[in-house]
Amino acid sequence: SQQGEEDPQALSIQEGENATMNCSYKTSINNLQWYRQNSGRGLVHLILIRSNEREKHSGRLRVTLDTSKKSSSLLITASRAADTASYFCATDLANQAGTALIFGKGTTLSVSS
């Protein structure tokens, strides 16, 4: 069963605004990752945050992880129309290298110019 739950399910913003997506999970993890998927296309890996990390940055992306609340957030700053896509968080199981990723339901982001 899916472990991650994202909210909101859909988000519509204007170019230049920030977009925040949240993800919650149920069990202990080793890593949490965020992926982007354009409509009908494959996954693009955005960022990986380890369970002992609390915050990570990559360009306009900022990811936080709160293991006590079993939640993570993805912030996209100064959004662009090209950021329009679905965003998924994915977790793996702690202490089990080589296990499958469990994906959340995703947030569909629409950025209008």
Add this chain to the structure above:
Amino acid sequence: GAVVSQHPSWVICKSGTSVKIECRSLDFQATTMFWYRQFPKQSLMLMATSNEGSKATYEQGVEKDKFLINHASLTLSTLTVTSAHPEDSSFYICSASTGVNHEQYFGPGTRLTVT
């Protein structure tokens, strides 16, 4: 590095026929490969885990006799959808892991349409 390819990228087949999808790790050896399915506007759902040289482990609700998985080498896993039905139409994505760390590398996906 760490490139995973899938072939074909899209396929249309008739009901009752079988379709084979290949997943290859191009520049690394993958001890474990995973097959996911994604229906329109939904998330990825794990179908099965495939370890080289052994039988695949299927998730609950996934028919092993319908979705045949073969992981014959460290760089190739195949998924065969047998006796395809229109409800099997979906986006099938594989990923590969070396098993050494927790990183996985995803293929670009295969869109299957069964008419």
